[in-house]
Amino acid sequence: MQKPTEQPDIRQIDIRQVAARETEEQFRILVQGVTDYAIFMLSPAGIVTSWNVGAERIKGYRRSEIIGEHFSRFYTDEDKAAGVPALILATAAREGRAEREGWRVRKDGSRFWAHVVVDAIRDDAGSLVGFAKVTRDITERKEAAAALEKANAALLQAQKLAAVGRLTSGVAHDFNNLLAVLSNGLQVLAIQSRTAIDKKMIEGMRKAIDRGASLTQQLLSFARQQPLQAQVRDVNGLISEVAPMLSRAGNRNTYVELALQPGEAFVFIDAARFEAALLNLVVNAVDAMPTGGTVTIDTETVQSNAALTPALPAGRYVRIGVRDTGIGMSADVLAQALEPFFTTKQAGKGTGLGLSQVYGFIIQSGGDVCLSSEVGKGTRVDLYLPIAQPAATVSMPSGNGRDGSAR
Ligand SMILES: Nc1ncnc2c1ncn2[C@@H]1O[C@H](COP(=O)(O)OP(=O)(O)O)[C@@H](O)[C@H]1O
Ligand SMILES: [Mg+2]
Incomplete structure (x- = not known):
């Protein structure tokens, strides 16, 4: 004889449980459909127990490939060696939640910069039943921030050099004018002086003026003030x-x-x-x-x-x-x-x-x-x-x- 299928006893069903199960189902459907975030569950030991479309899109594994696998495969070899996966679960278990940023590895071996939140899930009695993990691929944002930082640094550097250039140009022009006065005076002295000692001294001063002039040329060159023959x-x-x-x-x-x-x-x-x-x-x-x-x-x-x-x-x-x-x-x-x-x-x-x-x-x-x-x-x-x-x-x-x- 066939065993009669068990009919639920209407009187025994708690309406709150039905509601809870319904919202749970709605929630599951909602999570499944999210594509921008990888949302999945881990067992207390770190085994993947659920997988959504976002996780498949971001990490590249299909649900059938990943359920039952340990989540540490999303980590880089360096992080695995350093025990990072275990650490993040331990932190979440102890503090209720752990949040990190770091490189993660896709199925094809490529890396992406991930923002990760792990929440510990506990039952009514307070014992750990697993973890909910939400991962976002923020590689683009990280790259944009790095590019902006680099551009800002380059701009600051260019502004600093332009400011130093203006100062240099002012000093070099004034210096050039002073050298011109000295040079003219020296020419007059050279004509008038008779003794060998005077001539030697004047020669030394002439050389110093020439060195000064060449220095101002170099400074003017930095200050973009040298005429160019392009x-x-x-x-x-x-x-x-x-x-x-x-x-x-x-x-x-x-x-x-x-x-x-x-x-x-x-x-x-x-x-x-x-x-x-x-x-x-x-x-x-x-x-x-x-x-x-x-x-x-x-x-x-x-x-x-x-x-x-x-x-x-x-x-x-x-x-x-x-x-x-x-x-x-x-x-x-x-x-x-x-x-x-x-x-x-x-x-x-x-x-x-x-x-x-x-x-x-x-x-x-x-x-x-x-x-x-x-x-x-x-x-x-x-x-x-x-x-x-x-x-x-x-x-x-x-x-x-x-x-x-x-x-
Ligand atoms: N090819 C290079 N390798 C390593 N350091 C360099 C190089 N070129 C320039 N530098 C650094 O930049 C400084 C400034 O260079 P420069 O303006 O040519 O002045 P100088 O050669 O007279 O020191 C150098 O003293 C050195 O520290
Ligand atoms: Mg040099």
């Missing part, structure tokens, strides 16, 4: 021409290597000043490699659809990179390296005016300078210059005739 030139050609001179800046153990993009890359630039800037960078690189190494100069055309740096809007640029495998710079040194008179070299070895001149010159030429460096690994200095039309094809205003031919 022409449209091919950067790759220019670099190839000066390569032998740059190589001589090295010593027996340092090599200068070129890795130029094939073809021509035209920029509007003062060639002599550009060569001096390259030399400055190569000398710094050589200084940074006391036991030898390689300085590499490379070029590349870059098309940027967004602002490249605070000084450079979207557009086409040539990047000229000078990189070394030297001692590198600490974050502190890096932040000050472009300032005039900042040097870490001993007195007599460094003037602290090399990078500041390069910076002033490149900014004045419509470009920008980016430094990156790692202590013990090396440094790279990237100069960006806007791409120009090659001189031969610069269109001349014609005005007569549709074909543009001149008469």
